[in-house]
Amino acid sequence: MAVQTTGTSQPTAPTDSTAGVSLGPAVALSCRECGERLPLGPVFACAECFGPLEIAYELPGGDPEALRARIAAGPNSIWRYAPLLPVPADVTDRPGTNPGFTQLVKADNLARELGVTGSLHIKDDSGNPTHSFKDRVVAIAVEAAHAFGFTTLSCSSTGNLAGAVGAAAARAGFRSCVFIPHDLEQGKVVMAAVYGGELVGIEGNYDEVNRFCSELIGDPLGEGWGFVNVNLRPYYAEGSKTLAYEICEQLGWRLPDQLVVPIASGSQLTKIDKGLKELIAVGLVEDRPYRIFGAQAAGCSPVSRAYKEGHEVVRPVKPDTIAKSLAIGNPADGPYVLDIARRTGGSVEDVTDAQIVDAIKQLARTEGIFAETAGGVTVGVTRKLLESGELDPSLSTVVLNTGDGLKTLDAVAPTTGPTATIRPSLDAFRAAGLAS
Amino acid sequence: MAVQTTGTSQPTAPTDSTAGVSLGPAVALSCRECGERLPLGPVFACAECFGPLEIAYELPGGDPEALRARIAAGPNSIWRYAPLLPVPADVTDRPGTNPGFTQLVKADNLARELGVTGSLHIKDDSGNPTHSFKDRVVAIAVEAAHAFGFTTLSCSSTGNLAGAVGAAAARAGFRSCVFIPHDLEQGKVVMAAVYGGELVGIEGNYDEVNRFCSELIGDPLGEGWGFVNVNLRPYYAEGSKTLAYEICEQLGWRLPDQLVVPIASGSQLTKIDKGLKELIAVGLVEDRPYRIFGAQAAGCSPVSRAYKEGHEVVRPVKPDTIAKSLAIGNPADGPYVLDIARRTGGSVEDVTDAQIVDAIKQLARTEGIFAETAGGVTVGVTRKLLESGELDPSLSTVVLNTGDGLKTLDAVAPTTGPTATIRPSLDAFRAAGLAS
Structure with missing residues (x-):
């Protein structure tokens, strides 16, 4: 029988078999x-209180060494952690983009510049198939879409998510139909359209696109549609846990002391915390404290402001920042982020657009990683938190880069170019003063 | 004592210790x-005949199973093959970009469209740190630069190589100075400059940039400079062998029956052949025939033309194609490519710019891989060779994608956009006819 809830515009399941759904260790939805x-x-959304739903698990018990060995023998993708994810055991038998297991870069050059005496790592998610962390969450949503019998994958997006959905749908054999504001930059439109799914420009801003998608989801027109970030959101969001798993495994199954995570909706940060707690629960890492720091752009910093003002609720803002992938003015998981930052001894900070650009360049210059603006936000906030003393330079710190500089060229283009332009002669080169 | 050769503009080594250089299994240069x-x-270049030099090895003997186990226990990068590369045993102890071990994607959707009944795989090198195969070759050049005491990394480039050198130099702690034509597209200039090295625009075309670099290399101004694609070329070129190693390992230590490889200078294709032969020699794969097919753009197809006309030499052409990363009109390794294609029972084919664009879109639509124009060339040539019967559809085939569509957006942008643009209403959506 289809799972029905009351009181909100919940879609009906396209099949009546969800009671028999098998998604590995996932056993229920929990408010x-x-x-x-x-x-x-x-x-x-919860039928009782309209609260957000998340996945409840029966996680593997027994000898952590056996689980560690099973993970180590798995594929070089997020599917090595299938025993901890809401996916069926045969997930690798179907075609998928197989994201994850991206590099954890030991950033010694950057550490030196920032005065970090402990260890500093960048988790570089630009190595994913469509070059952002969105491939992780979409891959999990695809498995849920399979399980619930959806035939069309959809989302509202301003960039990274559209590309991730388009690519995953193509590989996995879904129809896709993605909604974007009609006036996006050409590069993002091309990335969203090239995978051959339907791409619909909506005459309106991102909020209006979202509102339209909510209408569609409650209408018979949207029957059979899995919106990865709406009706599949509880599954989708779990993909961010894999960042926590990978960081700990790549550190030799150790928790980092400090993590710096970007905040858009706040979902990623809350799921990284959930992932770390699960690793402790199953015995894969030692149970000891870690601190999570949230990073926002000053031009869209509702969570940072609430943190600093000591509030427990987040007042929405109108975004105005170059960090467009983080520009959510009304972040759904904002209150949970505040709770995690306070509970773990972290904090939430923000940086200006100029600091974001500086940080993108500093990361590129020191470590050869060309981050998108969201990576500039986390590196910039790391620098600011070290200066203020909130981050301890003597501990181990992991900073997330969740996307690729090629997608946000405009951020650095105006101030990034040739050192010199010369005629093709040794005399001209000598005159330019560039010989070492 | 510095290694000196006579008769050509060879640079002197910056130190006098090259006789004691230790580069793993590499034992000599060989003409x-x-x-x-x-x-x-x-x-x-050979001091006797000016022929190109390549690396000679003492490859590991003994039990192939032991070597296989050693590789399997290695890192998820090209360094797992260190026993077969001209790099020191402690290569992973130094900071580097650690490229390679990119996905080998089983392309069942594309196979179905193309009528392939055997197996079809895409080796997707857009997953490398700067999103092209150039990260592989540069990583090996960096090790040679270390060994020879160079302090500046350099190259002439029109795009992918500049980014790869900039990123690798930043990570590994070299100064870099890269030369480009002054009128490149803004995106490529930004990618070349963002890593903070010197970037010099040369008032001239790519040939003039190259000529300038050759002058610089013979001048005291260039002392201490390692030009990855000139004086470090014998080392650099070996990086392409890792494509062969990875493909075979990812196929379960089996040779594919057929490979489709792009041709720019031709170096990559010749080194893939060398890599396959080495795997046979050390017993990691069974000794059985394989065919290598070369792929060019019609607008720069000197090797394809020579192949079809039955020549053994390659007549230079003036490139005019959207596949700019393959636009080398006078390919140094052209004659070797002809020899390999004929010896292995392969061939060389070319496709028009329109076919390249079609193929980029077909690969994106079927497999969710957004390739740069060079990937459109190999997929397009694959389709053409299947139609002509030169590729056997019943065998196993591997097609290389060596770069990323985000770097050549212009190729598809004019014909890639929204399916529809509508007002944010269900009525408008219904009228657009996109509901499934």
């Missing part, structure tokens, strides 16, 4: 507010 | 034309 449990299905 | 052997050093 983050009231704890109400529901069977696994394409629903995203 | 591909006359067989003359030289000690390892920063030289690129």
Whole structure:
């Protein structure tokens, strides 16, 4: 029987078989507010209190060494962690983009410049198939879409997510239909369209695109549609846990002391915290404290402002920043982020657009990593938190870069160019003063 | 003592210690034309006959199973093949970009469209740190630069190589100075400059940039400079062997029956052949036939033309194609490519710019891989060779994608955009006819 909820515009499942759905260790949906449990299905809000739903698991027990060995023998992708994810055991038998297991770069050059005496690592998610962390979350959503019998993958997006959905749908054999504001930059439009799915420009801003998608999801027109970031959101969001798993495995199954994570909706940060707690629970890492720091752009810093003002709720803002992939003015998981930052002894900070550009260049110059603006936000906030003393330079720190500089060239283009332009002669080169 | 050769503009080594250089299994430089052997050093042309030099090895003997196990226990990068590369045993102890071990994608959707009944795989090198195969070759050149005591990394480039050198130099702690034509597209200039090295625009075309670099290399101004694609070329070129190693390992230590490889200078294709032969020699794969097919753009197809006309020499052409990363009109390794294609039972084919664009879109639509124009060339040639019957559809085939579509957006942008643009209403969506 289809899982039905009441009171909100929940879609019906396209098949009546969700009661028999098998998604590995996932056993139920659970309300983050009231704890109400529901069977696994394409629903995203609690029927009792309208709180957000998340996945509840029966995680593997027994000898952690056996689990560690099983993970080590797995593929070089997020699927090595299938025993901890809401995906069926045969997930690798189907075609998929197989994201994850990206490099954890030991950033000694950057550490030196920033005065870090402990260790500093960059988790570089530009190595994913479409060059952002969105490939992780979409890959999990694809498995849920399979399980619930959806035939079309969809989302609202201003960039990274559109590309990730288009690519994953193409590989996995779904139809896709993605909605974007009609006036996006050409590069993002091309990335969203090249995978051959339907791409619909909406005459309106991102908020209007979102509102349209919510209408569509409650209408018969949207039947059979899995919106990865709406009705598949509880599954989709779990993909961010894999960042936590990979960081710990790549550190030799150790928790870092400090993590710096970007905040858009805040979902990624909350799921990284969830992932770390799960690793402790199953015994893969030692149970000891870690601190999570959230990073925002000053031009869209509702969570940072709430943190600094000591509030528990987040007041929405109108975004105005070059960090467009983080420009969510009303972040759904903002209150949970505040809670995690306070509980773990971290904090939330923001940096200006000029500091974002500086940080992108500093990371490129020191480590050869060309980050998108979101990476400039986390590196810039890391620098600021070291200066203020909130980050301890003597500890181990991991900073996330969640995207690729090629997608946000405009951020650095005006101030990045040739050192010199010369005639093709040794005399001209000598005159330019560039010989070492 | 510095290795000196006579008769060509060879640079002197910056230190006098090249006789003691330790580069793993590499034991000498060997002339591909006359067989003359030289000690390892920063030289690129034979002192006897001016032929190109390549690396001679003492490859590991003994039990292939032991070597296989050693590789399997290695890192998820080209360094897992260190026993077969001209790099010191401690290569992973130094900071580097650690490229390679990119995905070999089983392309069942594309196979179905092309009528391939055997197996079809795409080796997707857009997953490398700067999103092209150039990260592989530069990583090996960096090790040679270390060994020979160079302090500046340099190259002439029109795009991918500049980014790869900039990033690798930043990570590994070299100064870099890269030369480009002054009128490149802004995106490529930004990618070349963002890593903070010197970037010099030369008032002239790519040929003039190259000529300038050759002058610089013979001048005291260039002392201490390692030009990755000139005086370090014998080392640099070996990086392409890792494509062969990875493909075979990812196929379960099996040779593919057929490979489709792009041709720019032709170096990559010749080194893939060398890599396959080495795997046979050390017993890692069974000794059985394979065919190598070369792929060019019609607008720069000197090797394809020579192949079809039955020539053994390659007549230079003036490139005019959107596949700029393959636009070398006078390919140095052209004659070797012809020899390999004929010896292995392959061939060389070319496709028009329109076919390249079609193929980029077909690969994106079927497999979710957004390739640069060079990937459009190999996929387009694959389709053409299947139609002509030169590629056997019942065998196993591997097609290389060596770069990333984000770097050549212009190729598809004019014909890639939204399916529809509508007002944010269900009525408008219904009228657009996109509901499934």
